[in-house]
Amino acid sequence: MGLPLFSAQDDPGPDFFRFAKSAGLSAPQSSESIDLPHATTVIAVRYEGGVVMVGDRQATGHYIASRDIRKIEAADRFTAIAISGSAARGIEFIKLAQLSFEHYEKMTDTSLSLEGKANYLSPIIQNNNLTTPLTVMPLLAGWDTSHKVGRIFEFDGAGGCYERADFATIGSGTPFAESALRLGFRSDLDLEAALELGALALYEAGDNDPSTGGPDFVRGLFPMMVIINEGGFQEVPTEAVAARFKTINDRRTNSGGIAGGTLR
Amino acid sequence: MSNYFYVNPEQLTKDRAEFAQKGIARGRSIVAAIYETGVVMVAENPSASLNKISEIYDRLAFAGVGKYNEFDRLKEAGIRWADGTGYTYSREDVDARALANYFAQYLGQVFSEGQKPLEVEILVAQLGNNIRPTKLYRVGYEGTITDEPMFAVLGGDAETIKGRFAASESELKPLSQTLKDCIAAISGPERTIPVSDIEACILEDRGTRRTFIRLNDNQVSELLG
Numbered sequence: 001m002g003l004p005l006f007s008a009q010d011d012p013g014p015d016f017f018r019f020a021k022s023a024g025l026s027a028p029q030s031s032e033s034i035d036l037p038h039a040t041t042v043i044a045v046r047y048e049g050g051v052v053m054v055g056d057r058q059a060t061g062h063y064i065a066s067r068d069i070r071k072i073e074a075a076d077r078f079t080a081i082a083i084s085g086s087a088a089r090g091i092e093f094i095k096l097a098q099l100s101f102e103h104y105e106k107m108t109d110t111s112l113s114l115e116g117k118a119n120y121l122s123p124i125i126q127n128n129n130l131t132t133p134l135t136v137m138p139l140l141a142g143w144d145t146s147h148k149v150g151r152i153f154e155f156d157g158a159g160g161c162y163e164r165a166d167f168a169t170i171g172s173g174t175p176f177a178e179s180a181l182r183l184g185f186r187s188d189l190d191l192e193a194a195l196e197l198g199a200l201a202l203y204e205a206g207d208n209d210p211s212t213g214g215p216d217f218v219r220g221l222f223p224m225m226v227i228i229n230e231g232g233f234q235e236v237p238t239e240a241v242a243a244r245f246k247t248i249n250d251r252r253t254n255s256g257g258i259a260g261g262t263l264r
Numbered sequence: 265m266s267n268y269f270y271v272n273p274e275q276l277t278k279d280r281a282e283f284a285q286k287g288i289a290r291g292r293s294i295v296a297a298i299y300e301t302g303v304v305m306v307a308e309n310p311s312a313s314l315n316k317i318s319e320i321y322d323r324l325a326f327a328g329v330g331k332y333n334e335f336d337r338l339k340e341a342g343i344r345w346a347d348g349t350g351y352t353y354s355r356e357d358v359d360a361r362a363l364a365n366y367f368a369q370y371l372g373q374v375f376s377e378g379q380k381p382l383e384v385e386i387l388v389a390q391l392g393n394n395i396r397p398t399k400l401y402r403v404g405y406e407g408t409i410t411d412e413p414m415f416a417v418l419g420g421d422a423e424t425i426k427g428r429f430a431a432s433e434s435e436l437k438p439l440s441q442t443l444k445d446c447i448a449a450i451s452g453p454e455r456t457i458p459v460s461d462i463e464a465c466i467l468e469d470r471g472t473r474r475t476f477i478r479l480n481d482n483q484v485s486e487l488l489g
Contacts, residue, residue, distance in 0.1 A: 004348065
């Protein structure tokens with residue numbers, strides 16, 4: 001690539017996606033339907049000091065394609081992006097989002113607002129989902145540094161962006177995770193309660209949805225747990241996640257495999 | 265039919281160089297220096313928002329003197345080039361030398377073919393790691409590219425400042441000392457620049473991917489001791 005200079009009228013400004021398109025960098029769109037690894041459960045729960053996110057690690061095609069993919073990534077210090085749908089497009093989408101936010105920051109010397117980031121992603125999702133069957137359904141959560149509050153934004157298949165005041169889930173395990181969240185969510189959750197509720201909801205999804213990977217005690221692979229608060233994006237260490245899922249699992253064994261007891 | 269007048273290329277080049285130098289000399293200078301654990305860039309800049317030093321990429325920084333709109337456009341092109349290259353290949357394939365060469369090509373082209381040469385001098389700094397060395401590439405208004413070994417001076421008063429700085433710098437020193445030397449070289453013996461008029465940025469490893477840090481007034485005062 002040569003030096004990308006533009007005249008003042010054609011300048012794409014701080015928008016990386018527009019620049020990438022004008023420079024021919026973005027991936028070509030395809031309308032052909034291909035079976036590719038997909039499926040997920042990712043959960044975001046608001047608590048009084050921020051947002052907790054939990055995501056499984058499994059990519060599923062006709063078989064399990066991968067047991068340890070990361071579906072939640074830091075888009076920048078205070079923002080997390082999670083993906084469901086096509087793994088290929090999803091990972092590309094995360095890369096593009098990370099790059100776009102950083103690009104904006106370097107070009108303008110200011111960060112985009114959290115709402116600005118959510119709105120920025122809308123047309124990108126729309127562009128992807130309405131032109132290829134490789135749909136991607138992301139989830140954006142972060143700490144809003146100007147309003148000092150954790151916020152969650154979910155998107156529909158056409159790129160519509162909706163803010164959620166309580167919790168949001170994406171992926172094939174949604175019905176099971178959402179049910180658990182609906183029963184357990186309160187508006188005054190503290191961090192520990194939010195982590196526990198998120199883990200439970202993911203456990204239920206992993207238990208009932210064949211495309212969602214629950215805790216894998218054989219390989220020592222566990223869902224990702226992330227906290228985004230005033231201190232930024234932090235991943236919960238694997239040992240802590242393992243211990244949490246072990247407790248839930250033991251409880252399920254002790255109850256004779258009956259699900260209902262876990263919320264009590 | 266229009267008439268073409270013969271212009272001696274030597275005269276043309278001289279006139280253009282003089283024009284560019286005059287434009288560059290109107291602005292304040294910038295000093296960049298390698299210190300023990302990174303690269304520091306210092307500019308005299310009364311504006312807190314119209315920056316002369318900017319982050320380009322994880323380990324790359326840009327500094328420009330002369331006409332703001334002209335070097336700012338080059339900075340934007342640099343950011344786009346770096347982000348585009350890293351997106352296409354890998355983040356570790358973004359290299360200062362390649363970028364400095366593109367800047368040099370462009371400046372050289374405008375100098376000889378454009379309506380007027382750009383009145384800018386720019387610097388591309390790279391913080392080294394195990395695959396690339398720490399580098400300071402200075403690119404002149406006519407497209408001359410120089411690989412400066414320890415420090416680089418941009419701007420009209422470059423030779424004087426270079427002399428002052430060279431006297432103080434023979435080996436790598438800690439950041440605080442290098443910053444003091446840079447500021448002393450810019451201000452000269454008769455002047456003191458208030459901290460609020462100093463724009464100072466560093467490239468330094470701090471365990472994260474991005475290494476560019478813009479030092480605020482408090483950090484600068486603290487380093488100056």
